[in-house]
Each structure stands twice: as structure tokens, then as C-alpha cells.
Amino acid sequence: MLSGTEMEGKTDAELAELVSIDREAYGFLMRRYEGRLLGYLRRLSNIRHEDAEDILQEVFIKAYLNLNSFDRRLKFSSWIYRIAHNEAVSHWRRNKNRPQPLLTEDEDAAAEMAAKLSVDPELAEQFDRTQTAEAVRAAIAGLDDKYRDILILRYLEEKDYAEISDILCKPMGTVATLLNRAKQALRLAVVNNKAFK
């Protein structure tokens, strides 16, 4: 049995390997991802904190059950984000309703997204720092779900193309295309909102 400090020093993949010997290792893995996944689930849809926790419990139990299917070629984070994404989609399907993402209501999340978008060379023109949060919130509310999901993964979760590809189970080329379209849709929405005002 490894001590807590030794466990902390292990990589995700090493901890995943250890779980078969020591069940407690899974606790360390969960602790690493609890906050991030909870934030991700709430960003995807503005569900109550308690509901997000319920989904996350399911995510962790499913991940535990399927730990031996974890493909070592992937990042562990991509693998567990995929499970979280799929579980969230199943949850919306069960409830026949996908709530608006947190971004459309939460000023801080919108501001964070806007700050990241404003440094993107393709979008910088549309996002001046004074009105970005408001602009992003309004623009994002009108976007298609698939565009929102990919923007959240890219700009809030800061995943690269390969990780997004593994999370959404889409080829890299499709991820690039989707992201470009999402940016175009966002740019257009911002321009339209400005013109409307």
C-alpha cells in the first residue's frame, strides 16, 4: 500500500493502474477531477449544484466500472471528460430538456470566456474588453448546442484539438471544422447584437 504522499506523486494513468491493487487509489483520482468535472457539468448546462453532483457520482462509478477499458494512448482527463459529457447528455435525454449553459447567466463564466476569446486572433476584433462579457453572454445564448459544447471545451476547459476529439469522439478534422464554424457563428452573433443595439 502506498502512502498518501506517494499517491499524490503518481500520474493519472499510474493511479488508474493502481486501482486494481488498491481501491483507495481511486479516491485520489476522483479528488483530482471532482472540481474540474463539476465545473464542466455546470458549464454545459445550468443545472443545480446538487444535480451536477448526482451526475458526477454516476460518472465516477461508471469510470470505476470501466477502468480496464481506459486506453493508455489517451489522456486520462480526456477519457473521464468523455464519460462526463456522455453522462450529461444521457441526463438531458432522460429529462427531455437541456438547460441553457451557465455562461448565459453567470457573469464570471461569461467574462472568463470573453477574456479568452479576446486573445484569439480570429475573434479579437469583435471582443473589446469593455463589453465582452455582456456580448459573449448574449451571443452564446443563441448558439447551437454543438457549437457551445466545443467552445466550452476549447476556451473554458482549455482542451487542445486532440483532447476535444477524444472527448467528443469526433475526428480531429471535424473538431477543427466545428470550432471554426462555432467561432464564425459567435462572431456573427456578436456583430448582429451590436448592430441591433
Next chain:
Amino acid sequence: MTGLTEKVLQTIRKRDIRPTPRWRFLMIEGGKILLLAATVVASSLAVSATLHLFTDFEWEGGVYRADNWLNYAVRGVPFFWLAVVLVFLVAAALDFYSTTDGYRYRRSSVVAACLGASLVLGTVMYGRGYGEDVDAAMERSWGGYRRVVWSRTDVWSQPDEGLLGGVVESVRPEPPEMIVRDFERRIWLVRPRGSTWPEPHPRLVHNAVIRIIGDREDGLFFAREIRPWVGRPPRINPLYDNCRGEPLEAPPSDEAKERPWPPRIIRCGAVQQP
């Protein structure tokens, strides 16, 4: 440890949940790969049947009427098998996507790869005669098959359209007449349109397989053109072959060459007196 993490660990301990063994995932993945391989093989067999039917169809000129060539050409395209290829290609692409790494590839690349594999394997199978076997097996197992898929044999089984194919049973030199048994085992008395057989014509001997373009009149068939059967041997009702007990490709025997006129026509299971 946080509350959520502790709660999950407690659930795992309480329910004694254990990770699913790795071999089970490997088995599932292996099953998916096997299914993919089987689908590609099925698609390749359909490709080989398509190639067989397309190449074996009667594409020689003079067979179809000038005003009807499009209809005729359409009959020569094995749409049924093309549809089967398409269905198996879609199935193969779906099988591929269900594998662990399937999502990494674009839909167009996956379909192109499955199509490429089916074409290569299908061409090899066609070369080895599997296409013909598949065609024959379908004909045996599905009564309506020949209504959907035409072969060269069907083209030459349209005496009302002036197209008659068959095996020469017996030939009479003067006046020129011959008995031809068609691919449905029907007996025809064939005469030339003029006073002699139209030239050029293949050797008209017992067991020669021929194609005749002519006209059906009063139960007789008048030949305007006689061609040899080229390419693969015709698809003849197997009963015909068996009841004679001699292969169609066998050279005519001396006894058969000297067979008296009118011939003694043998039907399966019964002897018909002349």
C-alpha cells in the same frame, strides 16, 4: 477527502463494485473487429457477384433493338447486387465506428477504405469464381432471383424476342435442320431463314452451345444468325446436365455425330419416343 469522493468510495465499498475485467473489453473489441471483417467479406462477395454478372452479360452488338438499347443496358447492370454492396458498406462503416479507434477517422475516409477493401477483395474473389458461385447459390435459394437479376443465359432465353440459346441435340444436313435444347430444357426445331445456314456460323455438332438470332414462327425457330457461346459456360438447369450424365464441354462422340434423324430426345427421367 471531499464529501463527494468519500460518498462514491463508500458506494463502491458497500456494493462491492469491481472494475469489469480487461478480458471482457478485449472480447467485445475482438467481436466488433470480427463483425467488421465479416461485413467486409460479405460486401466483397457482393462485389464479386456484381463483377461476374456485369462481365458475363451479353454486351455484343446485334442482340438488342436500336430503339431499346437503353432498357437492355439497364437490365445488364446488376442493381440488386450494387444495392447489397451499398448496404454492407454502410454496415461496415458502422462496425468500424463502433470500434475503440473508429471515431478518429472521417466518415468519407472510412467509407472509402471499406469500399477499397471490398473492391480489392471482391476482384480477387471474382477471379477465383466466387461471384458465379454466389449468383448460383442465390438462384437456388431464392425463386424470384432471376426476375431481379438478369444473366446472359436469360438474354438468350427470349425466343419471342428472337433470342434463343441452347445446346445442339442433333443436326440434319439436308434439308438443314437442327434440334436445340434451350436452357429451360425445351426442345426447338431450328431451321435457317434461307436455304442454308447463315454464314458464318460455328460448328453445328451435337453438344455445341450456340446463340441464335432469329424469329419464332409456328412453333419453329428460323435462324438469321448463329453465334458460338463465348465466355463462361451457360447456366443450364442442373437436371439437364445430370440426366445426360455427360459434361457439356465434352467433345461430341462419334456415336452422337452419327445420330440418326429424327433424334431420340431424352428427357430427364423419361424417354420420349420419336
